[in-house]
Amino acid sequence: MSLLNSILPVALSAAPWLLLGLIVSGLIKALLPDAVLKRWVGGEGLGGIARAAVIGAPLPLCSCGAIPTALTLHRAGAGRGATTAFLIGTPGIGVDSLALSYALLGPFMMVARAIGAVSTAIVTGVLVAAGSRDVTHEQAGAKSCGGCCGSSCESGSDSSHQHDHPGAHGQELGTRLRAGMRYAFGDLLEDIGPWLLGGLIIAGVLIALVPPQTLANHGSGLVAMLLMAVIGIPLYICAAAATPIAAGMLLAGVSPGTVLVFLLAGPITSAATLGLLRREFGTAGLGCYLLGIVGSTIAIGLVVDALIGMSGIDVVAQAGAAAELLPVWLEAAALAALLWSGLRPLGRRAFKRLSHPAPH
Numbered sequence: 001m002s003l004l005n006s007i008l009p010v011a012l013s014a015a016p017w018l019l020l021g022l023i024v025s026g027l028i029k030a031l032l033p034d035a036v037l038k039r040w041v042g043g044e045g046l047g048g049i050a051r052a053a054v055i056g057a058p059l060p061l062c063s064c065g066a067i068p069t070a071l072t073l074h075r076a077g078a079g080r081g082a083t084t085a086f087l088i089g090t091p092g093i094g095v096d097s098l099a100l101s102y103a104l105l106g107p108f109m110m111v112a113r114a115i116g117a118v119s120t121a122i123v124t125g126v127l128v129a130a131g132s133r134d135v136t137h138e139q140a141g142a143k144s145c146g147g148c149c150g151s152s153c154e155s156g157s158d159s160s161h162q163h164d165h166p167g168a169h170g171q172e173l174g175t176r177l178r179a180g181m182r183y184a185f186g187d188l189l190e191d192i193g194p195w196l197l198g199g200l201i202i203a204g205v206l207i208a209l210v211p212p213q214t215l216a217n218h219g220s221g222l223v224a225m226l227l228m229a230v231i232g233i234p235l236y237i238c239a240a241a242a243t244p245i246a247a248g249m250l251l252a253g254v255s256p257g258t259v260l261v262f263l264l265a266g267p268i269t270s271a272a273t274l275g276l277l278r279r280e281f282g283t284a285g286l287g288c289y290l291l292g293i294v295g296s297t298i299a300i301g302l303v304v305d306a307l308i309g310m311s312g313i314d315v316v317a318q319a320g321a322a323a324e325l326l327p328v329w330l331e332a333a334a335l336a337a338l339l340w341s342g343l344r345p346l347g348r349r350a351f352k353r354l355s356h357p358a359p360h
Helices: 002-031 034-041 045-056 066-075 080-092 095-105 107-131 150-162 173-209 212-216 222-232 239-251 256-268 271-311 315-323 328-355
Strands: none
Touching: 002 095, 002 173, 002 328, 045 080, 045 107, 066 080, 066 271, 080 107, 080 256, 080 271, 095 107, 095 239, 095 256, 095 315, 107 256, 107 271, 107 315, 173 239, 173 328, 222 256, 222 271, 239 256, 239 315, 256 271
């Protein structure tokens, strides 16, 4: 019962902000044509890398969902550095995860996460551009996604062409908006839903069962940050699902800088991304990529802990204040709406199976 009492407040605090983030994600999906995205992300040098990192940041794609989009951009002429920056900046943060960060971690950690994700994308993009070489490769199919999040990969692949169709630009705004909302509350929510539920459970366990002093003694410093980076890099976890886990770690006594390393290293890459980069940019490019992520996230974590130490900011108090901004009835209504949206596809599938049972 204590575990449920720990999970429910986190879920209620997160629900309205996640709902807002999904709505904005749907708007971005509807109003940002892929042809425009390709034009903005193209180009070489620091300017192209920085544009790719900043433009990719608000897009509603997880690390595996970003793979087909980044692959399309690279083969359409985007440089290695810009492709890498897009591949890091896109899953590192998003409007949904930033809204959750504000609700569960407070404004300081939200800003630090946004700046950290973009900075990591730019630094790593520069390293890959400088240290890797072009690799001859064959055109890859859906297998490059590694099967880690099916609908994101499918939607990412399809979205790279949906606006290039001759009739796409003539679609009415209302049609695009409806398609964007179907994506946000369908594919996107279906992708992050199970991971988000797992994140809430882990956060509840940390809050309810782990004494704060236990992790406070071991959850800070260079070694702890390096461990977070090494664990987070091959792990597949989306930015939204990582947020409640980070909140649980923070309340359990882990330093904000160490928490930030987990928030950055976990969502921005995965085993599927590593495989793609090795094929596209070679072993040297993959090495630069890993060096950039590990070095950048740890440096950012150390800076954040130092800033908090000098300024005296109480991050835990900020997180608690942000969670109390909205009335409970609004939080409950948002949580109910999310549960209805998330469970509706499961209900449809169950009804379909009952109506059309498989032959024996």
